[in-house]
Amino acid sequence: MIIGIGTVILFIGSLILGDHKQMTNLYFWSTLILFMFATVPVFTEVGTNAKIAGKTLIDEEKVCSQRKEKQPAFDPGARITYLSGLAGISTFILSFLALSIG
Numbered sequence: 001m002i003i004g005i006g007t008v009i010l011f012i013g014s015l016i017l018g019d020h021k022q023m024t025n026l027y028f029w030s031t032l033i034l035f036m037f038a039t040v041p042v043f044t045e046v047g048t049n050a051k052i053a054g055k056t057l058i059d060e061e062k063v064c065s066q067r068k069e070k071q072p073a074f075d076p077g078a079r080i081t082y083l084s085g086l087a088g089i090s091t092f093i094l095s096f097l098a099l100s101i102g
Contacts, residue, residue, distance in 0.1 A: 002087040006030050007094075027095035034088035041081045
């Protein structure tokens with residue numbers, strides 16, 4: 001769904017720019033944007049893990065119990081990371097395919 005919507009937007013963008021060869025550049029830029037969306041949840045998860053580890057060292061609690069409490073918050077971020085990463089890889093491949101067509 002992400003790739004389909006992106007392709008429609010990129011096709012309209014290349015029509016606005018007046019050159020179908022611009023679709024390759026737009027695919028490449030969309031790849032970078034999707035990879036940025038994929039990395040944001042990774043960094044927030046690393047920050048959350050560091051915060052939990054620091055808090056447990058101070059309070060002398062178990063890390064496992066703290067991680068189990070934060071697991072439901074991690075799952076949506078992981079899903080966003082996986083979907084954005086796969087869509088980014090796909091648009092990167094599509095940028096090369098569009099280059100060979102144009």
